[in-house]
Amino acid sequence: MKLECMPCFVRQVLMELDGSDITMEGKEKALRASLRRLSEMDMTLPPVGVSLILHRLLREWGVGEDPYRELKMSSTSKALKILPDLERMLDENGDRLKMAAMMAIAGNVIDYGAANLLSLERTLEDAVHGGMAVDDFEDFGRELLKADTLSYHLDNSGEVVLDGLFIREIIRERPDLRIRAFVKNSPLLNDVTLKDAVDGGLGAVDNVELIELPHEGWVSEDDIDSDEAEIIIAKGQGNYESLSESGRKNLFFLLVVKCDVVSRELGADIGEMIFKRS
Amino acid sequence: MKLECMPCFVRQVLMELDGSDITMEGKEKALRASLRRLSEMDMTLPPVGVSLILHRLLREWGVGEDPYRELKMSSTSKALKILPDLERMLDENGDRLKMAAMMAIAGNVIDYGAANLLSLERTLEDAVHGGMAVDDFEDFGRELLKADTLSYHLDNSGEVVLDGLFIREIIRERPDLRIRAFVKNSPLLNDVTLKDAVDGGLGAVDNVELIELPHEGWVSEDDIDSDEAEIIIAKGQGNYESLSESGRKNLFFLLVVKCDVVSRELGADIGEMIFKRS
Structure with missing residues (x-):
């Protein structure tokens, strides 16, 4: 990954949070935890490796297994x-x-x-x-x-x-x-x-x-x-x-x-x- | 600020780093420090308040007083x-x-x-x-x-x-x-x-x-x-x-x-x- 990939990861976190039904307060905490995790991320990982780590972290915060499910189904049917x-x-x-x-x-x-x-x-x-x-x-x-x-x-x-x-x-x-x-x-x-x-x-x-x-x-x-x-x-x-x-x-x-x-x-x-x- | 403002702040950090002449290693450290700072940010601040805090932090990491200077001059002349x-x-x-x-x-x-x-x-x-x-x-x-x-x-x-x-x-x-x-x-x-x-x-x-x-x-x-x-x-x-x-x-x-x-x-x-x- 490159330094400039960072905004995309933050956007991915927001998308996963957006698709979840956890409270606003929970979302804020999960976002803070994600930023902290990103601040310590292994920069030699490929971008998808970073996405995977964030995805696992967000599951601990209550985001479901498949937060893109609805988006995926709608894009398939379209x-x-x-x-x-x-x-x-x-x-x-x-x-x-x-x-x-x-x-x-x-x-x-x-x-x-x-x-x-x-x-x-x-x-x-x-x-x-x-x-x-x-x-x-x-x-x-x-x-x-x-x-x-x-x-x-x-x-x-x-x-x-x-x-x-x-x-x-x-x-x-x-x-x-x-x-x-x-x-x-x-x-x-x-x-x-x-x-x-x-x-x-x-x-x-x-x-x-x-x-x-x-x-x-x-x-x-x-x-x-x-x-x-x-x-x-x-x-x-x-x-x-x-x-x-x-x-x-x-x-x-x-x-x-x-x-x-x-x-x-x-x-x-x-x-x-x-x-x-x- | 809203949670969803976060990717923009990360982008601003990258732009300020981009306009600076600090080393790649220094940029990585400054980005990590910025993400850590963002993870603890007061969410009641207006977006410009967050930008100001990051701007000050980046000056400690060696980013100049006015990292947008060239961009500003070029947009003025255009x-x-x-x-x-x-x-x-x-x-x-x-x-x-x-x-x-x-x-x-x-x-x-x-x-x-x-x-x-x-x-x-x-x-x-x-x-x-x-x-x-x-x-x-x-x-x-x-x-x-x-x-x-x-x-x-x-x-x-x-x-x-x-x-x-x-x-x-x-x-x-x-x-x-x-x-x-x-x-x-x-x-x-x-x-x-x-x-x-x-x-x-x-x-x-x-x-x-x-x-x-x-x-x-x-x-x-x-x-x-x-x-x-x-x-x-x-x-x-x-x-x-x-x-x-x-x-x-x-x-x-x-x-x-x-x-x-x-x-x-x-x-x-x-x-x-x-x-x-x-």
Whole structure:
């Protein structure tokens, strides 16, 4: 994490408190405890590691296991609602696979909070007309032709509906490909859990095995190093922050840039789409 | 202050650290100390009170007296550059006084950080076409006809250039009016100090006496209560947050809404312009 990530963590604390039913006084105490904990935080942790520590702390203060639950359900149902429109767009488009990839990436804006699907549509439109800021899609397409196995690390609820769209297009290209789609084993922020992935339609896709991470928290470099899949897709900024140092080849980062730190690192503006080979 | 103000304070700390030349290690220590201080903060303080405490703390850690100095100078010079365009707009407009008031309010967006004059222009354009979210300007115009004295509490550097434009129009309406324009007596964030006001052209306006607040920090209700001016103008969200409970009549708040807390309180969206009688 960087020093400048700090305001985001405080915002996350406020969001978890906001979704809880503890008293105003309890919220104030929990916020003070979070600030104290942040003042002593290990700065070598990736951002998601800090989020996890805060999430555990807030549970001690009475915030529920899954404070983003309602937000997650609402973003899933909104994404399911626009799915037929997106499928129609695919039918009208020449390069189905790339278009579906861009839709999955654009879905990453759902992370912003209020599941603002207008900005999803705008993000997608910008990308279709202006292209992606980093575009290693051709590389991915070449690798896909050779691969028999693929791991897909999912990111946010709601967004997972569009990952499903992309995964179905991947399977259309390579009907024998075996896909393992990874979800978190406990709810952190609006990350996809097994239930969220099933709600988003990923439970019913042939070829796809839904797997919970074997440990709480975030995808580590060790997870990636020990994965024998020929292609690994890591969705979202959190996974990029955790895995960008990985030497693993055939690791592809798909995300929308959401803060200055990642913007500087990738040389792309906030809001731009990234399809980057590690 | 509200719990949800906390991320903004952390952002302010980062901005002050960013403008300083202390080492990375020193910045980390200062940020940790700030978070610790925030975890113990008196929540009954107005937001500017919290900013002042953090500002003092950061000076102990080696951040200079005026960390926003360069940003302030650049926003002043940018504002001076568009001044002729704004004056031309006034010449072409029917109601000079109201138009100048709206320009002064729109100038309040300069607070956002990078002195983004594009968004100043957009804010102004929205207001000209869509009106202000709260518009007690007519009330102000009536009071102005009767008044002999007016106090004007300035807010941010850069913005002060547009306050000058408004003040000159006020004087054009009431050439005998005596105006006291208040600045901060020490630099807090991008608040106007005496030097900033002079840089922004307010030193040379007849009728206007530039006065430093008699104490460090923010304008208090006591300051307002003991002020004998017939009209008081308070610019900006910080002054609104500090003085909104004041029972003082003929106090006018001019600001652009910049956060959810004030947005809820005023029933206006972020980015909307407010000309509100107390």
